[in-house]
Amino acid sequence: MFGESTDVTQIAMSVLGPLQFSVNGIDVTPTAPKQMQVLALMALNEGQVVTASNFVDELWAERPPRSAKTTLQTYILHLRKLMSKAFKDESAVVRDILLTRQGGYLLRLPMAPFDLRQFNDLSTQGRIALAQGDPQRGSHLLRKALEYWRGPALVDVPIGSVLEPKVRGLQTQRQIVLESRIEADLLVGRYDEAILDLVTLTAQQPLNENIHEQYMRALNLAGRRSEALGIYHRLRKNLMDELGLEPSQKLQQAQHLVLSSQSAA
Known part of the structure; x- marks a missing residue:
């Protein structure tokens, strides 16, 4: 157990951006690339044993040196x-x-400030609030969760075969939470804020139907119906050019809703 001199509140770990690790206010983040990988892999598996074979796969892939396990012990000693x-x-x-x-x-980081844990806790609470019909609280919690992101996860850490799917999963998780927060904003009438995010998201992901549907809905609710139809046609062209596919039924329904709103206006 931690002694009195090791109050867990004095330990802080960050992985949602550059890797940062501090103890008692002192930065103890390693600077050597492979030591950073070792620490990052343990952080993403906090509270669970990371096997020596996983470390070896991450650090050296299919060509580990004969001294791999001894070298790993040295990295742990340096940390x-x-x-x-x-x-x-x-x-x-x-x-x-x-x-x-x-x-x-x-x-072990029990109860210590750890941005990944805090992001997960807040995003879970926010999505529950949204599912329970409280978009105001959902938007607030999801926004707070996203504030823990300071850039791409582990942006300054070399990524090997073990870390790669975990980091990709974190980025997907962030995308899901962001889309949920946008959904909450639309439900409470924050159309302009949602549109600002969706301008960037749709440019980055020109084939993502869900965010395009949200973009169309946000523009329509903001009274910008011709722009909403323009987004539909741009997406349809991208889908046809890249995949040879028509937009999904959900997108087509969104288009019909915009056309209906135009007719009623």
């Missing part, structure tokens, strides 16, 4: 030395944070 700088009594404290377990290593 512990970095952390020990933050404590007067270094040995027992550091072992409570970065633990050796049979077959691997484990990073």
Whole structure:
């Protein structure tokens, strides 16, 4: 267990952007690329053992050196030395944070500020509020969750074969939360804010039907119906050119809704 000198509130980890790790207010983030990979992999599996074979796959892929496991032990030792700088009594404290377990290593951050945990907690609460018919609270919580992102996840860390799907999953998770927040904004009448996000999102993802449907709906609700129809036609062209497909029924229904609104206006 953590002793009195290791109050867990004094430990902070960030992965939603550059990798950052501090203990007692002292930055203990490694700067060597492979040590950063080791720390990042443990952070994304916080509270779970990461096996030596997973580390080896991440660090060296299919061509590990004969000394791979010994080198990994050296990286762990260097991480512990970095952390020990933050404590007067270094040995027992550091072992409570970065633990050796049979077959691997484990990073413990119980109750510590950890941006990934905070993002997950707030986004879950926000999506529950939205599902329960409280878009105002949902929008607030989802917006707070997204504030933890300071750039692409682990943007300054070399990414190997083990980290890659995890990082890709985090980016997908962020996209889902952002789309949920936009949905909440539309339900409470924040059309202009939603449109600002959707201008960028649709440019970045020209074949994503869901965000185009949200964009059309936001423009329609804001009274910009001709622009909403323009978005539909742009998406249809992109889909036909790239995939040879017509827009989905959901998009076609959105187009009909805009046309109906135009006729009624």
